[in-house]
Structures are given as C-alpha cells and as structure tokens.
Amino acid sequence: MSRKARLWLLAVGGIGVAVLLACAAFDLPGFGGTWHPYGERAVRSALSRHTANVISSVNFDQRAFDTLGEESILFGAVLGTVVLLRETRDEHSEPPETAQVDPPVRRYALIALPVTLLIGLYVIAHGQLSPGGGFQGGVIVATALHLLYVAIDYKALERIRPAAAYAFADAAGEAAYVLLGTAGLLAGSAFLANFLPYGTFNTLSSGGTVPLLNAAIGVEVAGAVVVLLARFLDQALEIEDGGAGGTGRQDEEANRS
Amino acid sequence: MTAAQLLPLIVATPLLGAALLVAAGRRLPRFAAEVMGFVFSAGAAAWAVTLLVLSPSADSRAVEWMGGWRPRDGASVGIVLVGDRVGVGLAALTSVLVVAALAYSWRYFDEPPHRHAGSFPALILLFQAGMCGFVLTGDLFNAFVFFELMGVVAYALTGYRVEEARAVQGALTFGIINSLGGYTTLFGIGLLYAHTGELGLAQIGARLDAHPHAGRPDALVLAAFVLVLTGLLVKAAAVPFHFWLPDAHAVAPTPVCILLSGVIVELGVYGTARVYWTVFAGPGGIPEPSVHRALLTLGVLTALLGAVMCWQQRHLKRLLAFSSVSHTGLFLIGVSVLTPEGLGGTILYVLAHAGVKAALFACAGILLDRFSSVDEHELHGRAHQLPLVGGLFAAGGLALAGLPPFGTGLGKAVSEEAAGWWPTCVFVAASALTGGAVLRASARIFLGWGPRPSGNPETTTGKDEEPETRGPLRRIPDTMLAVPVALMAGALAVGLVPGLWPAVGQAADAFTDHAGYTAAVLGTGEPAPPPVTPAPHWTGVGVALGLLSSVLALALAWTAVRRPATDEPARWAAPLHRLQSGHLGDYVAFTLAGIALLTALVW
Amino acid sequence: MSVLPYLAAGWIFLVGCYGLATSRNLIHAVGCLSVCQSSTYVLLLAVGYRRGGTAPVFADITPGSRPVVDPVVQALALTDVVVGATVTALLLALVIQTAKRHGTVDPDELSELRG
Numbered sequence: 003m004s005r006k007a008r009l010w011l012l013a014v015g016g017i018g019v020a021v022l023l024a025c026a027a028f029d030l031p032g033f034g035g036t037w038h039p040y041g042e043r044a045v046r047s048a049l050s051r052h053t054a055n056v057i058s059s060v061n062f063d064q065r066a067f068d069t070l071g072e073e074s075i076l077f078g079a080v081l082g083t084v085v086l087l088r089e090t091r092d093e094h095s096e097p098p099e100t101a102q103v104d105p106p107v108r109r110y111a112l113i114a115l116p117v118t119l120l121i122g123l124y125v126i127a128h129g130q131l132s133p134g135g136g137f138q139g140g141v142i143v144a145t146a147l148h149l150l151y152v153a154i155d156y157k158a159l160e161r162i163r164p165a166a167a168y169a170f171a172d173a174a175g176e177a178a179y180v181l182l183g184t185a186g187l188l189a190g191s192a193f194l195a196n197f198l199p200y201g202t203f204n205t206l207s208s209g210g211t212v213p214l215l216n217a218a219i220g221v222e223v224a225g226a227v228v229v230l231l232a233r234f235l236d237q238a239l240e241i242e243d244g245g246a247g248g249t250g251r252q253d254e255e256a257n258r259s
Numbered sequence: 260m261t262a263a264q265l266l267p268l269i270v271a272t273p274l275l276g277a278a279l280l281v282a283a284g285r286r287l288p289r290f291a292a293e294v295m296g297f298v299f300s301a302g303a304a305a306w307a308v309t310l311l312v313l314s315p316s317a318d319s320r321a322v323e324w325m326g327g328w329r330p331r332d333g334a335s336v337g338i339v340l341v342g343d344r345v346g347v348g349l350a351a352l353t354s355v356l357v358v359a360a361l362a363y364s365w366r367y368f369d370e371p372p373h374r375h376a377g378s379f380p381a382l383i384l385l386f387q388a389g390m391c392g393f394v395l396t397g398d399l400f401n402a403f404v405f406f407e408l409m410g411v412v413a414y415a416l417t418g419y420r421v422e423e424a425r426a427v428q429g430a431l432t433f434g435i436i437n438s439l440g441g442y443t444t445l446f447g448i449g450l451l452y453a454h455t456g457e458l459g460l461a462q463i464g465a466r467l468d469a470h471p472h473a474g475r476p477d478a479l480v481l482a483a484f485v486l487v488l489t490g491l492l493v494k495a496a497a498v499p500f501h502f503w504l505p506d507a508h509a510v511a512p513t514p515v516c517i518l519l520s521g522v523i524v525e526l527g528v529y530g531t532a533r534v535y536w537t538v539f540a541g542p543g544g545i546p547e548p549s550v551h552r553a554l555l556t557l558g559v560l561t562a563l564l565g566a567v568m569c570w571q572q573r574h575l576k577r578l579l580a581f582s583s584v585s586h587t588g589l590f591l592i593g594v595s596v597l598t599p600e601g602l603g604g605t606i607l608y609v610l611a612h613a614g615v616k617a618a619l620f621a622c623a624g625i626l627l628d629r630f631s632s633v634d635e636h637e638l639h640g641r642a643h644q645l646p647l648v649g650g651l652f653a654a655g656g657l658a659l660a661g662l663p664p665f666g667t668g669l670g671k672a673v674s675e676e677a678a679g680w681w682p683t684c685v686f687v688a689a690s691a692l693t694g695g696a697v698l699r700a701s702a703r704i705f706l707g708w709g710p711r712p713s714g715n716p717e718t719t720t721g722k723d724e725e726p727e728t729r730g731p732l733r734r735i736p737d738t739m740l741a742v743p744v745a746l747m748a749g750a751l752a753v754g755l756v757p758g759l760w761p762a763v764g765q766a767a768d769a770f771t772d773h774a775g776y777t778a779a780v781l782g783t784g785e786p787a788p789p790p791v792t793p794a795p796h797w798t799g800v801g802v803a804l805g806l807l808s809s810v811l812a813l814a815l816a817w818t819a820v821r822r823p824a825t826d827e828p829a830r831w832a833a834p835l836h837r838l839q840s841g842h843l844g845d846y847v848a849f850t851l852a853g854i855a856l857l858t859a860l861v862w
Numbered sequence: 863m864s865v866l867p868y869l870a871a872g873w874i875f876l877v878g879c880y881g882l883a884t885s886r887n888l889i890h891a892v893g894c895l896s897v898c899q900s901s902t903y904v905l906l907l908a909v910g911y912r913r914g915g916t917a918p919v920f921a922d923i924t925p926g927s928r929p930v931v932d933p934v935v936q937a938l939a940l941t942d943v944v945v946g947a948t949v950t951a952l953l954l955a956l957v958i959q960t961a962k963r964h965g966t967v968d969p970d971e972l973s974e975l976r977g
Binding site: 003008009011012014015016017018019021022023025026028029030031037038039040043044047060063064065066067068070071072074075077078079081082083084085086087088090091092166169170172173174176177180181183184186187190191192193194195196 | 264267268270271274275277278279280281282284285323324325326327328334335336337338340375378379381382385388389392400401404405407408411412414415416418419421422427450452453454456457458477478479481482483485486837838840842844845847848849850851852853854855856858859
Binding site: 400404407410411414415418421422423424425427428429430431432434435438439442443445446449450452453458505506509510836839840841842843844845847848850851 | 871875879882883884885888891892895898899901902905906909934935938941942945948949952953956957959960963964969970972973974975976
C-alpha cells in the first residue's frame with residue numbers, strides 16, 4: 003500500500019475508534035466517584051488477612067493467580083530474549099575493552115551501589131507493609147549491580163555477574179511461586195491459599211504467605227532483569243560479526259583497517 | 260482432593276517443568292531436557308484427561324476459586340477457574356498437540372542450538388501453560404494475562420531461528436500486531452471494570468444483566484464488547500486483523516507451526532465465544548442480531564479471502580497458513596449462528612482441523628528438512644520416494660475439503676446445517692479451494708504431474724530455505740513420520756467415533772448456557788438446565804455436501820496441474836496480494852479500520 | 863463530573879497507533895506500542911480514582927479514617943507494567959536481530975514477506 007493510501011485508511015479507522023472511545027467515555031461513571039465495589043471488598047479482605055498494603059494483598063493473595071501468570075510472562079520473555087540474542091554461528095564474542103571512568107562518577111556510583119542494593123532488599127521485604135514489593139525491589143536490586151558497570155567497566159560487572167547463577171535465581175523464583183501455590187493446595191484449601199498464620203498487623207511477619215511470595219518474586223525479578231540486561235549489553239559490547247553476515251557494520255570495519 | 264482442584268495443576272505443572280529446565284541450565288544434556296519436556300507436558304495432559312473422565316455429567320462445571328476466595332453473596336475478590344467440557348477439552352487438545360510437537364522435534368531438530376538444550380522445551384511448556392490458563396480461567400483480566408503469556412512465548416518461538424532474516428521479521432510483525440490487539444482488549448476490560456466494578460466473567464455478566472435494556476445497549480457496553488473482541492479476533496486472525504498470521508506461520512519452526520495453526524488461532528475463536536456467552540449473552544448485553552451480523556460478516560470475509568489467498572500460494576507453509584485463516588472464518592460462521600448446534604459443529608471442526616493442519620505442517624517440515632525447500636514449484640516431482648508423506652499430504656487435502664468420514668467433514672456438515680443455505684455455499688467454496696490447493700501441491704510434488712511450472716519472483720516463494728535439522732535429512736526419522744500419522748488418525752477418529760458426538764453436543768449446550776454458567780460460578784441457585792439439543796451426527800445432505808466440496812477440490816487441483824502454470828499468482832488476484840505487503844504500518848492501519856468496521860457491524 | 867481523563871486515555875491510544883502506522887524506524891515503532899499501552903494505565907488509574915482518596919496502604923493511616931482509591935486497578939496496572947516492559951524487551955531483541963539480518967530498521971525497506 004502506498005503511504006498515502008495507508009494514511010487514508012488510518013484516518014478512517016482512527017476516526018471510527020475515536021468516536022467509539024469518546025461515546026464510551028461519556029457513559030463511564032464520573033471521574034473520582036465513590037462507587038468502587040471490588041476495591042472496597044479488596045480493602046476489607048486485606049485487613050482481614052493483616053496485610054497493610056492492600057495492593058500487595060490483591061497481587062499476592064486475592065489475585066495471586068494473576069501474578070503467577072505475570073511472573074511467567076517475565077520468565078518467558080527473558081528466556082525468549084536469551085534465545086533470540088544468542089551468539090549465532092556467524093558471530094563470535096570478544097572481551098570488552100577496559101574503560102576509563104571519571105573519578106567523581108566512579109566515587110558516586112560506588113557509594114550509591116550498596117545503598118541502592120539495600121533499598122532494593124528493603125522494598126522487597128516490606129512489600130506487605132509499604133508501597134513496593136517483589137517486582138519493584140527486584141528491579142532496584144538488579145539496577146544496583148549495574149552501577150558497577152557505570153563505576154568501573156563491563157569486565158568488573160561480568161566478574162560479579164555469572165549469568166548462569168542469575169538464570170538459576172530467575173528459575174528458582176518461578177519454581178518457588180508455583181511450589182508455594184501447590185503447598186496452599188496441600189496444606190490449605192486451594193491453590194495459592196494463604197495457609198500461614200497472618201501475624202500481627204503492620205509488622206514484617208504479617209500477611210501469611212504474602213511476604214514469602216513477595217520474596218520469590220523479588221528473587222525472580224532480580225535474576226531476570228540481570229540476565230535480560232546481560233544479553234542486551236553483550237550484544238552491544240561483546241558480540242561481533244564473524245564474517246558471513248555481510249551487513250554494513252563489517253564494511254565499516256574494513257574501511258577502518 | 261476434589262476433581263476441581265486439578266484445574267490449577269494443569270497450569271502449574273508445565274510452569275514448574277519450565278522452571279526446572281531453566282534451573283538445570285547448560286548442565287542438562289539434550290536427551291534429559293527433552294525427556295523432562297515430555298514428562299511435564301504429558302503430566303498436564305494427564306490432569307486434563309483425568310478431569311474430563313471424572314466429571315460426573317457433561318453439563319457439570321468444575322469450579323475452583325484460587326486461594327480459596329469463594330464468593331459470599333455472589334461477590335468475591337478472587338480468581339476462579341472454570342473447567343467445563345469445552346475448556347478442559349481444549350486444555351487436553353492443547354496438551355496432546357504439545358506432546359506431538361515435542362515428539363516431532365525429538366533429537367533430530369537442530370533446535371535447540373548449541374548450549375541452549377533446555378530452552379526449546381521450556382518455551383514450549385510455558386506456551387502450554389499460557390494456553391491452558393487461557394481456556395480454564397473464568398476471569399477476564401486473568402484471561403488477558405494468560406493471553407499475553409502465550410503471546411510472548413509465541414513471538415520468541417516464531418523468531419527462534421534468528422539466523423533467518425524472514426523469521427525475525429515475521430516474529431516482530433506477529434509480536435507488535437498481537438500486542439496491540441492485547442492492549443485493545445485490556446482497554447475494553449478497563450471499561451467493563453468501570454461500568455460493572457467486576458473482573459470475573461460471570462460477575463460482569465450478572466452485573467450487566469441487573470440493568471436489562473429493551474433495544475440497543477449503551478455505547479459503553481458496546482465499546483467494551485468491540486474492544487475486548489478485537490484482541491481475540493487478532494489472535495484468531497479474522498479479516499482484517501489476519502495479516503500477521505501468514506508472515507508468522509510461514510517462518511516459525513515446524514513444531515511451533517503445529518501449535519500455532521492447531522490451537523492458537525482456534526483459541527481466539529474460543530475466547531470470542533466464551534466472552535460472548537458468559538458476559539454479553541444476557542438481557543443486559545449485546546443483542547443477538549448484532550453479534551450474529553458481526554461474526555457472520557467477518558467469518559464470510561475471512562473464509563473467502565483466506566481461501567483465495569491460499570489457492571494462490573506456492574510457499575507450502577504460507578499456503579497452509581492461509582488455509583488456517585480460511586478455516587478460522589468457517590469457525591466464526593459456525594459460532595455466529597449463536598446456537599448449540601452451530602457451536603457443536605464448530606467444536607468438532609476445530610478438533611479435527613487441529614489434527615489435519617498439524618499433520619500437514621509436519622509433512623511440510625519433512626519436505627523442508629529433506630529438500631531444503633518448501634516451494635511447490637521447485638519441489639516439482641522431487642518427492643517421488645516419499646510415498647507415505649505424499650499419501651498423508653493428499654489425505655490432509657481431502658480432509659480440509661471436508662471428505663467424509665474425516666472429522667472435518669462432520670464438523671463442516673453440522674455447521675452448514677446450522678448456518679443456513681448461503682453460508683453453506685461459503686463453506687463449500689472455502690473448503691474446496693483450501694483442499695484443492697493442498698491436493699494440487701501434492702500432485703505436483705509427490706507425483707510430478709503436469710508441466711514444470713515457472714514462477715513469479717514477486718511473492719514469497721519458499722526456495723532456498725534452511726532445513727531445521729542438522730543438514731538435509733537423508734532418512735526421515737520415525738518420530739517425524741509417526742506424529743503426522745497419529746494426528747491424521749485422530750482427525751479421522753473425530754468423524755468415526757459416535758461416542759464422541761453426544762459428548763460434544765452436551766458440551767455445546769452447557770457452553771451456550773449463560774444463566775447456568777453464572778449460577779455455577781457464583782453458587783447462586785440451580786437454574787433450569789438448557790433444553791437438550793440433538794447430538795451432532797452425519798446426515799445425508801452433510802455427506803453429499805462433503806463429497807461435493809471434495810470433488811470440487813479434486814477438479815480444481817486437476818485443472819491447475821494440467822494447465823501450464825506460468826504466471827501464478829493470477830493477475831485478477833494481484834490487488835489482494837498487494838494488501839499482504841509485509842509492512843507493519845499497513846497492518847496497524849488495517850487493525851484500526853477493523854475496530855471501526857466491527858463497531859459499525861455491532862452498532 | 864469530568865470525562866477528561868478517559869478522553870486522554872483514548873487520545874494516548876490513538877496517538878500511539880498513529881506513530882506505529884507511520885513509523886520509519888522499528889525501535890520507534892516499539893516505543894509507539896508502549897505509548898498505546900500507556901493508555902491502559904491512564905484508563906485503569908482514572909477508573910479507580912476517588913476524590914480525596916489516598917493510597918490504599920494502611921501502614922501509616924488508621925483503616926476507615928480516610929477514603930482510599932481503588933487498590934484493584936493499581937494491582938492491575940502493576941501487572942500491566944510488567945507485561946509491557948517484558949514484551950518491549952522481547953520485541954527489541956527481535957529488532958536487534960532484524961537489523962542484523964536485514965541491515966535496516968525501516969519498515970519501508972523490509973520486503974521479504976509479501977503476497
């Protein structure tokens with residue numbers, strides 16, 4: 003289709019969708035209204051299970067099955083990325099070059115690293131109490147490790163980042179979630195049932211299985227994000243065209259030499 | 260433990276298998292990885308089959324609330340899994356096809372590549388979990404999550420052969436268009452949540468029914484219906500949402516094609532039917548005539564366009580992919596009747612089609628690995644020495660054409676009877692064209708009939724494809740042959756085992772029972788059971804129509820093979836070919852236009 | 863009663879689709895897809911908003927003392943964010959491979975699959 007024809011089709015379709023969405027918007031309950039039946043039930047259920055952070059209660063207790071699917075999406079996407087960004091037959095990897103980092107950057111990153119790591123672990127551990135949880139904390143932990151790349155260079159990051167270990171953590175987190183769910187089936191009443199004592203409201207040990215599921219997700223997300231970034235960084239820094247590819251990049255290299 | 264408690268295990272078993280495969284990582288030898296893949300996928304299949312056998316009667320539904328959040332006064336905060344016959348049956352079909360795909364790739368496939376032994380079976384297991392979760396869930400948002408899970412894994416599996424330029428492009432198009440569809444569905448879910456304050460299918464339906472309307476529903480319900488359906492119809496590859504499918508199915512590794520064409524597309528149709536009957540079929544939903552009009556129109560367009568494009572292909576996998584598009588259209592027509600009869604016919608059709616299409620893809624994969632080509636013209640007369648594959652391929656063509664006693668013939672006959680006379684013409688035309696295309700290809704490839712055609716380089720041909728095995732095969736491994744034979748036998752059994760038909764009929768009765776579903780899920784009393792419709796069965800007219808389309812398919816194939824085929828694709832079909840441009844922007848524009856078209860049809 | 867947040871969500875969806883359809887760079891296209899998805903965050907959070915409501919976290923407020931916004935949509939939005947981020951990562955991996963195999967990321971120049 004020519005560009006013009008595509009724009010016409012897009013305009014027709016877009017106007018149709020715009021009319022549909024606008025009509026729907028005017029029928030919706032007004033913004034900021036007080037009618038939230040599911041939300042109110044969710045708050046009551048969370049309090050009955052001694053979970054102060056209602057969102058965590060929804061994610062890891064009331065609708066924990068959604069989170070099982072969600073973490074499996076993450077797991078599948080990381081596995082897919084590992085496979086898609088593998089080193090192919092016509093490529094080889096070269097050790098990354100050492101880099102010079104300005105001292106202020108290095109100092110700041112090295113100070114920020116342990117602090118960020120601690121914040122990440124805190125966010126995971128307090129998922130049932132305060133905003134945050136396994137997903138958010140896991141990402142922060144993974145980010146903390148990558149400050150080493152900012153502070154020193156890729157080689158330094160690679161030394162503390164054996165990809166196999168993090169892939170194991172990724173898989174272990176996923177397996178732990180499934181097994182905790184099955185434990186609910188065996189020990190409690192149903193799959194992913196909250197079968198542990200609910201603890202004292204607003205303490206670290208409250209919420210029954212919520213903190214455990216949070217921890218499983220935290221381990222999985224931290225491992226998954228590290229593996230994911232490793233594959234992308236490898237593509238940028240290590241994997242070189244081996245000869246048979248025949249793309250523009252090779253020609254550039256030929257010109258340079 | 261109750262039978263219903265098996266429901267989450269059908270999803271959890273493959274997930275655990277995938278996690279263990281990745282945890283074992285590179286240390287795991289390939290043999291062990293493939294055995295593990297088998298054990299966990301077959302485990303899920305075993306749970307599903309057990310549940311099917313255990314269910315006391317065909318119209319009973321296994322209802323299991325995750326986390327034990329059973330409803331109080333008809334309201335719950337949890338997610339429910341509902342295992343009715345159709346849902347559990349589809350989970351079983353999916354799991355069996357997953358086992359078949361793993362068996363087909365057993366040891367001979369070059370995938371998994373070096374150092375990634377466990378990745379391929381792990382991805383397949385995640386795919387299985389996504390599909391099973393999608394068919395079993397009774398919660399709309401949870402359905403979206405599992406829909407995305409199977410999507411994400413499917414994109415990765417489609418692009419698995421990253422050294423092939425076409426594979427990565429097809430996977431990217433697949434990923435972007437399907438994600439766009441998924442987000443459209445989520446937008447619709449958001450609207451429904453705002454309107455009803457619920458996320459469960461039964462709960463949303465009950466809330467909508469609390470405000471019945473006389474004529475037209477308000478714009479909000481209508482928009483939600485259109486948007487939720489869009490994502491499902493993208494997955495089902497209904498015109499004009501279908502463009503991604505040939506681009507993706509033609510490039511995916513063969514074991515993945517078995518799953519993509521065998522179940523994924525059908526799950527889009529399943530989702531459409533499930534959402535309609537649980538949420539929108541009541542007095543507060545969308546009136547029947549509107550839904551009928553929309554699904555019938557899209558179905559007819561899809562069936563005809565898919566059939567015409569299928570006939571024009573010379574790339575075997577693309578040919579089969581377009582035939583899947585065409586058959587999806589026929590399934591949509593079957594569903595559009597909105598009666599248990601139409602649905603029962605569609606269920607039989609889907610069951611048999613899964614076997615036939617998977618077997619045909621398996622045969623195309625054998626050709627690819629033996630001759631490094633899937634081009635009908637280049638392969639002309641070269642596969643003489645593979646009589647069994649040739650026989651299977653031709654049988655597949657006849658099955659697609661609806662020849663009795665194949666299950667496809669029965670499904671087609673029952674759907675035709677339910678759909679009325681003029682949609683019947685569409686059924687006959689579409690099945691004759693798709694079956695004829697496959698028969699034409701078998702005559703040329705395996706028998707070397709007709710003059711050697713010369714090709715048109717303007718379209719995707721299928722020449723010079725990389726085999727998926729380590730170098731071209733000299734001998735066809737037994738597993739690669741056993742899989743299509745077993746699948747074809749399954750398709751035959753659907754049409755030959757009378758015990759299956761009443762079960763399908765009762766499953767369709769229960770599936771279309773809006774009030775019964777809501778009551779079973781929310782535990783609010785026992786409504787009157789739906790009237791029992793007669794079980795699907797062979798009729799004289801059905802057999803005659805099946806024979807008619809088969810004869811037409813043979814005649815078409817015969818004429819095509821006899822004619823000197825110089826300028827395929829034909830000039831009259833050139834505008835249709837130009838639409839299938841491979842351009843992402845075009846496909847997005849068509850998706851938006853499709854939403855507008857769907858709106859106009861339902862309005 | 864304001865409908866502006868809902869209209870904004872629809873607008874974001876359409877803008878994303880426009881970008882996706884007219885994109886000349888696949889990385890940009892994947893970005894546009896994320897824009898489309900952001901419309902669902904806006905819609906969900908707008909649907910769950912309650913005037914005067916605070917975050918549904920009772921670590922520092924007494925239950926029942928203040929209205930809170932709907933926690934369910936926030937949980938859904940969190941799930942949605944994770945789905946979006948992972949899909950984006952996977953699609954970008956495919957873009958990298960497309961760039962390597964085709965030597966271009968312009969959809970206008972990708973013409974291997976057609977007809």
